[in-house]
Amino acid sequence: MGRRRGETLEAAILDAAWDELSERGYANLTVESVARRAGTSKPVLYRRWADKRELVEAAVVRRHAAQSVAPADTGSLRGDLIATLIELGETRGPFLTQLSLLLAGYFTETETGFTELRELFLAGRRSGADVIMRRAVERGEIDPDRLTPRIAALPFDLLRAEAMMTLRPVGREAVEEIVDTVFLPLVRPGGR
Missing domain, CATH: 1.10.357.10 (Tetracycline Repressor, domain 2)
Known part of the structure; x- marks a missing residue:
């Protein structure tokens, strides 16, 4: 599999964040666990979102939009x-x-x-x-x-x-x- 970039990588990260949120809840979700699930690194996530809160907000907004x-x-x-x-x-x-x-x-x-x-x-x-x-x-x-x-x-x-x-x-x-x-x-x- 080639290296993911742009929207493809972002979608994979946000899907991983939603899956982690669904399984662990906000309190137990970590940026590290999302990166691991998405098959990427923490610095890649931190280049897009400043912290766990912003990452979770983006994942929830994406999931909401998919079900609008x-x-x-x-x-x-x-x-x-x-x-x-x-x-x-x-x-x-x-x-x-x-x-x-x-x-x-x-x-x-x-x-x-x-x-x-x-x-x-x-x-x-x-x-x-x-x-x-x-x-x-x-x-x-x-x-x-x-x-x-x-x-x-x-x-x-x-x-x-x-x-x-x-x-x-x-x-x-x-x-x-x-x-x-x-x-x-x-x-x-x-x-x-």
Whole structure:
């Protein structure tokens, strides 16, 4: 096998970092163990990432991107939310639960939480929630004066909470209750 460089080497390192994180958790992961698993040396890793924290963040962002879900476009706010939340509940719920366990040491060390991690995931891009809400405002399905950032995040936050509490994929019934009973009454024009 030839010498790996550039994106190929970086992908191998980040995959090794994710595998080490999955097996050992943040507290027990070392740059040395990642280098060994990736078949490279510690200096190669340190040329790309300043420390273990940055390496783990890059690995988590890469894994998150590989599992990203595009927001549904069904033509209605309710349809977009239900379709997107069901897909997220089936795919992202287990991933977020796994992350919360694996990154406990990271969150303690950095004094951060999922809010800051979410910023790394987005890296300045609009979230799927933002896209869904913008389309709904344009269609007149949402009163923009009632759509605060916290309310816009509410269906996604409730989905994450449900996934974390049950440790199972979130089903259609729970998603419909989140959308119909909690979210839509808060944002519809005239509160209807």
